[in-house]
Amino acid sequence: MSSSPPRYADMAPNHRRLISNWLFLLCFMLLGMIAIGGVTRLTGSGLSIMDWQPVSGFIPPLSHAEWERLFALYQTIPQYHLQHEGFGLEGFQRIFWAEWIHRFWGRLMGLVLLLPLIWFTIRGMITRALALRLFVFFILGAMQGAIGWFMVASGFRPDSTAVEPVRLVLHLSAALALYLAILWTALSIRWPTPQVVTPSAEGTRTKRLVWLALCLICITIVAGGFTAGTHAGFVYNTFPLMDGHLIPTEYARLSPFWMNFGGQQGGHSV
Template sequence: MSSPSSRHVDMAPHHRRLISNWLFVLCFMILGMIAIGGVTRLTGSGLSIMDWQPVSGFIPPLSHAEWERLFALYQTIPQYHLQHEGFGLEGFQRIFWAEWIHRFWGRLMGLVLIVPLIWFSIRGMITRALAIRLFIFFVLGGLQGGIGWFMVASGFRADSTAVEPVRLVLHLSAALILYVAILWTALSIRWPEPQASVASAGMRLTKKLVWCGLALICITIVAGGFTAGTHAGFVYNTFPLMDGHLIPTEYARLTPFWLNLVDNKAAIQFDHRLLATLTVLTIGGILLVGLKAFAPGSRAHNALMLLGWAVLIQYALGITTLLLVVPVWAGTVHQTFAAVLLGVMLFVLHGLRGVASR
């Protein structure tokens, strides 16, 4: 049975480049979506649009009467009365545009996926199996819009000024799953065959560590989602200590204990810090082993070097965001670069396909 990557070998080289570049563009658009979502969250704009119109929502308000109608809807939810009461139509328009752009970008991504997919399928430039896989991605993208509305709707409940953290994490995780699936497909089309090599013990250990690093990055991103959703980044804005302690004294104040993982700001921030540090140390181990195992100039060696720089940048961004008390620009860049780091780790893993586990 052929592997998913080997199915792309029979595609013409120029078709592989064209289709992989198209999918890479979609990955960059997902990164843009994550960035816009960060701005929306940090500016409190996510609840400004009270209705979900998947098709007609492409068109923004075109009349003063429509602006007044949307503003009147917004005035019915708790966030307006608890945070923005009295800021007027002009203030509403500022937060409205951030959320509208976020939704518009998602719809645009759907078009960027489905229109070329139809064209490539008609021209016979992609296999039936690949066309089905990409159509599934399109459906998942539509479901992601539904998950986004499910998240937003949680912010309309009484005494709420933000969405539920669990739903925020679900929305972010679904976006990253789609990002990983599209990126892996693009990499497999661009490089359908693994590089031939005789697997050494160092190479096999590197691959195992890369899997560990990938798992840690995913868990750290989830922890970061809870940090964002509970606004835990706005407290304990020192590093490396938290209120003078390595482990905050309030870490286990909730019972049962598992509630601390999702509802205790001190524990949530500490867990995110700890996981990020473990990720850095694991990637350090990957570099120590991998850079010796793979020849300089090889794709695996270059990917490992890129991974080292990426994790240092992300760790520095996390500390900067914390010390500056989460300004919009820093929080947005930190959230977006987490997906970049995930993508780099996936690139490393893809380059190690030829290394047998045993």
């Protein structure tokens, strides 16, 4: 993969700075989105909104009647009866806002991406190829909303109080992939012509180690998604050894992986 697409070097320097800063802002917002999603997961708020309204969901409930309607919907799912029965409208509002902010932030990101993209394209500040790439990012972001609802819907099953871990990890992994794609594009626009360096054995090793570290970080994040989704983090409460072992004995029983709690926590920790 080339790290210096020549088409970016032809852009005006002030345009490159403006557009790269815009993409860096989107990266920051995406990290915030992941963090808000983590709060939603930890507070058990993800199932509080039963409606998927991509457009009208931008507006929160504005009347007591609307709050009562949404609360009545929430009372139809197992999580309410198994975990929150009797906590009243105020308790519902507390978990509702965490999930609403998560969804609102996603919609806001869509606008922050789409509106400047239209403006930059009309003004001729970006190439057609770059405009197409950024529009693909917008489509992928919209798909994240659909993946999120696909994940949430899994929590409405009988006797279920949480979403399926596999769908949770799919949602997290897609967000991570989109973040890396936007970040790579922003860096390529900001510095389109890297300093020419004579290849050396040491430089090659360093580059390989950097890629290895990046891959391990991504694997750790994905493993953390499984660990959080199954509450596997409660299996062992010591570190670095797990039940006296560096590698937990549960690794010998990895079937299926997403239900092997000891193996999940071990993989995330190792």
